[in-house]
Amino acid sequence: MKFLKKDVKSNGKTIQYTLITQKSDQLVIVLPRAGYTAQAPWLYYSTSLFVEKDYDVLHVNYSYTQNEFEALGATGFSQDVCQVINQVVSNYKEIIFCAKSLGTLALSHIIDEYQPSYSIWLTPLLQRDDVYQKLIESDYRGLIVIGDEDPCYIEDRFNDIKDNSSLRLTLIKGANHGLELKDQHPSHSIDVLKDYLNQLDHILC
Structure with missing residues (x-):
């Protein structure tokens, strides 16, 4: 297994990325949240499971100031992400995305x-x-995980998405945008992460 750290120019900015490669023909692309890198718990342990399942993993390590992101907008941001992905994607037969928060904007x-x-x-x-x-x-198969204490959670919209049979939805009671349980012992947040990893393990089988 190798860790290849590289960068690419896009929209006048350098976008760094890391490719974890074990010569697989399957690639997982990880799109993090602003301020929540691929080294943070949910993405770190997701990556560990992907590697265990013999996937290569691409971390797109973008970083923007608020002014930079506002100038880019969703289209420019997505262009930056594509610039990174296109450096490696031709080598793979299958792609999976794992996106958190801001990363889901690019994914959409x-x-x-x-x-x-x-x-x-x-x-x-x-x-x-x-x-x-x-x-x-x-129509793409997928899993959604969100907490009902997350400001991005909108009950009516979440319920509408339930009608999409291609998607599995997991709503975590009491979880915030970091998928941590408010006002509870940290071990309970770890249990939530464990439940997700068990779900992901089953999906990848």
């Missing part, structure tokens, strides 16, 4: 281009019409 714009076999949507930005509409209409 690029999913049709890459046609993944599966997508994991962690704390999707349901307040955004583009993300919501893609989850309503998408």
Whole structure:
């Protein structure tokens, strides 16, 4: 297994990425949240499981100031992500996405281009019409995980998405945007992460 750290220029900015490769023909693309890197618990342990299942893993390590992101908008942001993905994607027969928060914004714009076999949507930005509409209409199989104490959780929209038979939905009672349980012992948040990893393990079998 090798860790290849590289970067690419896009929209005048350098976007760093890490490819964890073990010569697989299956690739998982991890799109993190702003301020929640691929080294944070939910993405770190997701990556560990993907590697255990013999997938290569691509971490797209974008970083923006608020002004930079506002200038880019969703289209420019998605272009940056595609610039990274296109450096490696031709080597793979199957693609899976694992996106958290801001990463789900990019995923909603690029999913049709890459046609993944599966997508994991962690704390999707349901307040955004583009993300919501893609989850309503998408035919791609996937898993959504969100907490009911997350400001991105909108009950009516979440219930609408339940009608999409291509998606599995997991609503975590008391979980915030970090998928941590408020006002509870940290071990309970770890149990929630364990439950998710068991779900993911089953999906990847």
